[in-house]
Amino acid sequence: MGAAYGSCGERCMAISVAVCVGDETADRLVETMLPKIAKLKVGPGTDKGLDMGPLVTAEHRDKVLGFIEDGVNAGASLVADGRGLTVAGHEEGYFVGGCLFDNVTADMRISQEEILGPVLCVVRVGSLDDAMHLINDHEYGNGTCLFTRDGEAARRFTDGIEVGMVGVNVPLPVPVAYHSFGGWKRSLFGDLHAYGPDAVRFYTRRKAVSQRWPSVSEATRAEFSFPTNQR
């Protein structure tokens, strides 16, 4: 819940697609989430004890609403609709409640593009390999995670997935400060990830120094081969 709707989905590590293996898994996920989505506490961010605040600007709210409309038109089932949510005393705020789409497919715009809003898409697949193909074929490769009790599946997933930051039963695998943060594919342009050990390399350049202090007694003579080749 927090990974999808926390910070109103405005996180580059937010979970925006739940890929459920098997219809039974998908049905149970949707049935578990619906009452929780209905109970999300939404209000001005500066109040305490809330789950979600507003989106950042009116333009961004309109963009998110456009994505929701697009998903409905593309044939996905909007099983929780957070549009039209108003917060008493804050009628002009840019609020959108939690939204859940079921039966989303890879060809839909809501599956392909980053929404950066409180919208979770459920995609139904037949196997772990189908799920991995779906992720590996995606333009982005920032974060992903696998929920399982199966160690073999976890190993297969972490080894073969084309994503820079991977969680196993950890929904938001944001690396700690002594590792480095970065996605693969079109989630990062450049050679090094952000912060941690990669930041030492990014913010410095290597200088390689070779130094020799011959003793004054050593006769100097011309050398025509690499000194490392001698003796």
Add this chain to the structure above:
Amino acid sequence: MSVVSHLINGELLESQRTLDVTNPSTGKVIRHVADASAADVERAIAAAQAAFPAWRDTPPAKRAQVMYRFKQLLEEHAERLVRLVSEEHGKTVEDAMGELKRGIENVEYACGVPELLKGEYSHNVGPGIDAWSNFQPLGVVAGITPFNFPAMVPLWMYPMAIACGNTFILKPSEKDPSAAMAVAELLQEAGLPKGVMNVIHGGREAVETLLDAKAVKAISFVGSTPVAEAIYSRGSAAGKRVQALGGAKNHAVILRMPTWKTPPTP
């Protein structure tokens, strides 16, 4: 109405142009933020260039001591910083505290910079010849950060850049600039020499000036993929090091929902 200023060479400076900063919970404009012209950015670059030689030669252990004080100040001022994040971004105060703490982790890592910069050494690579690699700062580096983590993402960048001996120019999101600015002022208060850390606010003109400036040696960017790609292309073409982090679609794969209601007791 107050204006969020630039921080250039340790001084607060305004611009002729400003942009609105809105509280997304109310839809009301709550303050303005300076909108840098190319000339404002050039001033920041000149300040950072002037501060570089002395900062480069400051021992890493001394640079780390500034980071220790900075961490302490961030913790003391956490409530105020978190409020600025919530007011301008809209995220809950608890969530804003979470992002600040993840940001402070990066300051803690930067405190270890003397260890991180130790380098590599080989004795007798040839007769009487020793070789080593050391890791020298680049000069003036810049960071351009997004609206969604106004306190944390700037802290991904400049504590390490500055601890490594560079001088820095931050261009935070113009949508929620106050937290990034308040954090930068605390770094100044921690004892950083003037001009080592500079903040400029604004939009496209500010960013393009940074990308094209010869004196800026590296750019760190976090934002959307189309902008990340454009920044990478333009910055690389100008001969800079660029790391540009873009968008995401993060999939959670669920193999099977748990079959129990409460965890089994041992």
